[in-house]
Every structure is written in structure tokens, then in C-alpha cells.
Amino acid sequence: MAPGAKIAVNEIWLYGILSTLSKHRHRKAPKEKEKAGFDILKRLIDGFYEPWDLAIDGGTKVFQDSKIFRALRSYAEHNLEMDQSTFTRGWLEKMSSAKKTVKRLNKLASESEKQ
Numbered sequence: 001m002a003p004g005a006k007i008a009v010n011e012i013w014l015y016g017i018l019s020t021l022s023k024h025r026h027r028k029a030p031k032e033k034e035k036a037g038f039d040i041l042k043r044l045i046d047g048f049y050e051p052w053d054l055a056i057d058g059g060t061k062v063f064q065d066s067k068i069f070r071a072l073r074s075y076a077e078h079n080l081e082m083d084q085s086t087f088t089r090g091w092l093e094k095m096s097s098a099k100k101t102v103k104r105l106n107k108l109a110s111e112s113e114k115q
Contacts, residue, residue, distance in 0.1 A: 009047075017043050037080035041090045044072055051105075054098035060091055 018040065045054070048068050056062055063069035069091075076082040082090070 013047070017047060037076070037082050037086075038090045038093075040080060041072065041076055041082070041087070042094050044075065045091070045094050048072070049098075051098040051101040054095045055102040056095075059095070060088055063091075 060069070072091075073084075073087055076087045076090075077084075
């Protein structure tokens with residue numbers, strides 16, 4: 001994925017993730033470029049984690065020892081030119097949305113059990 005990363009992904013899978021995004025992301029204004037980087041990061045996180053894997057308390061500290069987390073952070077730094085705080089913000093946003101997704105799914109499951 002990135003220099004020093006201990007995770008390798010199939011090129012076709014990575015190409016599939018990246019091809020769903022704008023091909024002109026490097027020509028965009030700085031804020032739009034950051035948003036494009038967030039979009040890529042979030043899709044990569046989706047590729048490695050299910051919502052219930054991320055819907056836990058503890059923020060990034062819980063994942064510090066994860067090879068996948070470190071590989072994604074390295075990819076964000078080297079390929080998306082994302083600094084540490086921007087990566088952390090994107091990761092925490094993804095964790096927050098995962099918690100909402102799991103909560104919504106649990107609510108739907110409990111409602112269907114009642115019927």
C-alpha cells in the first residue's frame with residue numbers, strides 16, 4: 001500500500017476503490033483535495049473493516065497496534081499527502097458513522113423481532 005507498510009492489497013481491488021472517485025482530484029483546490037483524500041481514506045477503511053469493527057470506544061488508540069491501521073495511516077501520509085491530524089480526524093469520523101450505522105441496524109433488528 002505504501003512505503004514501509006506490512007499490508008499488501010490486490011492491485012485490482014485498490015484500482016476498483018480509486019476508480020470510483022474523481023480522476024482529477026490532484027487538480028482541485030486545497031479544501032477539495034483534502035475532501036477527495038478523505039473520500040479515498042473512508043473507502044479504504046470500508047474495504048478493511050465492517051461497521052461493527054469500528055463502532056467501539058477508544059478512538060484511534062484501540063487500533064494503534066493494528067497492521068491495517070498503520071498501513072492506512074502510511075498510505076494517507078505518502079499517497080494522499082495527509083498529515084497525522086487530518087488522518088486522525090478522518091478515522092474518527094469513520095468510527096462515528098460506524099457507531100451510528102450499528103445503532104441503526106440494532107434498532108431495526110429489535111423492531112423486526114417484536115413483529
